[in-house]
Amino acid sequence: MFVQIYSRTDAGYKAIATLVATALVLWMVGVHMLGVKAHAAPVNVTNFSDTLETSAPSTLSGHTIAFTLPNGAADDDTIILEFDASFTLGAADFEDVDVTVGGGEQTVTAAGVGADWAAAIAGQQVTLTVGSGGVASSTEVVVELGAVATFTDVGADFITNPAGTTTSYTIDILESSTIQDYGQTRVAIVDQVVVTAEVATQFDFVVNGTPAGFTIPGVATTTSTTTNSASLPFGSLTADTAVTLAHQLNVTTNAANGFVVTVEQSGELESSTGAIIDSFTDGTYVNTPSPWQAPGDNISLDNTWGHWGMTSDDNDYNAGVNDQWIAASTTPRTIFQHASSSDGITSDIGSTTIGYIIEVTPLQEAGNDYTTTLTYIATPTF
Numbered sequence: 001m002f003v004q005i006y007s008r009t010d011a012g013y014k015a016i017a018t019l020v021a022t023a024l025v026l027w028m029v030g031v032h033m034l035g036v037k038a039h040a041a042p043v044n045v046t047n048f049s050d051t052l053e054t055s056a057p058s059t060l061s062g063h064t065i066a067f068t069l070p071n072g073a074a075d076d077d078t079i080i081l082e083f084d085a086s087f088t089l090g091a092a093d094f095e096d097v098d099v100t101v102g103g104g105e106q107t108v109t110a111a112g113v114g115a116d117w118a119a120a121i122a123g124q125q126v127t128l129t130v131g132s133g134g135v136a137s138s139t140e141v142v143v144e145l146g147a148v149a150t151f152t153d154v155g156a157d158f159i160t161n162p163a164g165t166t167t168s169y170t171i172d173i174l175e176s177s178t179i180q181d182y183g184q185t186r187v188a189i190v191d192q193v194v195v196t197a198e199v200a201t202q203f204d205f206v207v208n209g210t211p212a213g214f215t216i217p218g219v220a221t222t223t224s225t226t227t228n229s230a231s232l233p234f235g236s237l238t239a240d241t242a243v244t245l246a247h248q249l250n251v252t253t254n255a256a257n258g259f260v261v262t263v264e265q266s267g268e269l270e271s272s273t274g275a276i277i278d279s280f281t282d283g284t285y286v287n288t289p290s291p292w293q294a295p296g297d298n299i300s301l302d303n304t305w306g307h308w309g310m311t312s313d314d315n316d317y318n319a320g321v322n323d324q325w326i327a328a329s330t331t332p333r334t335i336f337q338h339a340s341s342s343d344g345i346t347s348d349i350g351s352t353t354i355g356y357i358i359e360v361t362p363l364q365e366a367g368n369d370y371t372t373t374l375t376y377i378a379t380p381t382f
Contacts, residue, residue: 042180043070047140050171050185053148053157056192057166060157062148067173069181072137073130077178081126081143084169086162089126094119096158098149099128100142101135121158125174166190204252204344205261205378214246216355217313218322219292221246232374234358237306240294242359249336249376250351252344257381259342262332263354265374269308269328271367276302277358279327280309289317289324297361306360312336314352325357332377 045067053062065081073079083089097119099106112118118129126145135141144150146157162169168186175182209225221244225232232245251259269277279285282296283303289311296304309325311318312335318324326333335354342350 042175042182045069045173045181045183046138048173048183048185050187052161052187053146054192055161055188055190057161057189058163059161060146061159061161062144062146062157063159063171064148065143065145065171065185066140067183067185068138068140069135069179070138071179071181072139073135073179075130075132075134077130077134078176079128079130079141079179080174080176081128082172082174083124083126083159084162084171085124086169087124088160089121089124090158090160092121092146092158096121096146096149097126097128098144102139106131161189199254201380201382202252202254203259203378203380204250205376206250206344207376208248208250210246210248210353214353216244216246216353217311217318217324219244219355219357221355232356237358237360237364239360239362239364242292242294242357244355244357246353246355248351248353250344251336251338251342251378252350253380254341255380255382256340258339259337259378259380260334261336261376261378262334263310263328263374263376264332265328265330265372267330267372269358269370269372271365271370273365273367275365275367275370277306277308277360277364277370278303279329280307280325281327282307285327285329287326287329289321289326291323292325292357294359295361295364297363299363302363302365304361306358306364308356308358310335311355311357312352313348313355315348328356328372328374 048067049065051064055061094108094110097108099108099117107116108119109116110118112129112131115131115133117131120127128143146159166189168188171185171187173181173183207229209227209229210221211226212221212224214221223233223235223243223245225245225247229247234243234245237243249261251261253259281293282301286309292309295306298304308328310328310333311325314336316337317335336352338349344350
């Protein structure tokens with residue numbers, strides 16, 4: 001019995017000693033572990049990329065950085081982005097940083113209170129503090145820096161690409177005291193490629209005749225000019241009967257600022273005897289497009305015995321209104337224009353019709369050689 005009693009006492013002492021030792025360990029270690037967050041083992045982030053706004057050396061560029069944290073992130077965890085020392089990070093604050101998590105926009109502020117994320121830039125690092133709600137594991141985080149930011153950005157780019165050597169440079173996600181996931185991606189800095197090309201200038205201006213019965217604004221032509229577009233053969237005039245002719249103008253050009261066509265006459269429509277068929281109306285030289293009027297036929301005023309005028313179906317001339325005439329003049333008249341390339345076909349862009357009209361009274365002096373010369377001048381602006 002004596003031996004057995006001592007055997008039980010030994011076991012009791014051993015049990016008591018073990019309990020005391022365990023208590024001491026818990027007392028020394030356990031208290032300090034209170035409040036410490038548990039984290040999964042550190043792993044590489046996935047789908048880590050940085051898309052540059054421009055890859056040119058020594059150039060300011062925005063950055064769109066995307067990555068997935070396999071372990072996610074808890075409230076107030078810090079995510080540290082570190083740029084290679086060759087990048088220059090200029091002055092910036094939270095307003096130059098945007099964050100989306102799983103496609104959802106996050107509010108970024110300086111303090112990062114509550115659900116807001118905080119952003120700070122110092123040295124080569126951009127430090128983000130996760131707002132309440134955290135980041136679920138395997139969720140994509142997108143960080144936009146500089147002018148590419150679309151949510152709260154109010155500033156310009158603040159990161160300057162490396163100068164000199166055109167190669168690739170690193171951007172890291174560092175392990176922090178709260179997040180052990182880490183990773184590294186690279187961006188290539190390359191010289192810009194200058195693309196050059198040449199397009200030859202083109203300008204074709206053609207004056208074509210028109211058949212009798214060809215419609216111009218408000219009237220049909222009475223005589224054909226198709227035989228010779230370099231003439232306007234009004235022929236033998238009948239008193240109090242208007243005669244109308246026309247030319248069709250075609251312009252084909254790739255001039256960036258288009259073209260202008262003017263027309264001017266060399267002098268009065270005059271016979272060898274000095275008689276004149278005056279300009280519309282009754283020799284007053286109408287400059288503003290106006291409806292056609294017959295000559296005044298005043299025996300005391302020879303400038304009312306006959307006159308002639310011109311019109312254009314270019315919308316810049318007549319604003320789409322028919323029967324709008326002006327006097328032909330020794331001063332250039334703008335009759336056709338367009339502000340960009342033209343195809344030589346489309347009405348009011350590459351093609352227009354210019355009409356000419358004469359009407360005389362019985363008082364107009366006889367003559368079989370009334371003549372003047374018209375000059376078209378087409379000017380492209382490349």
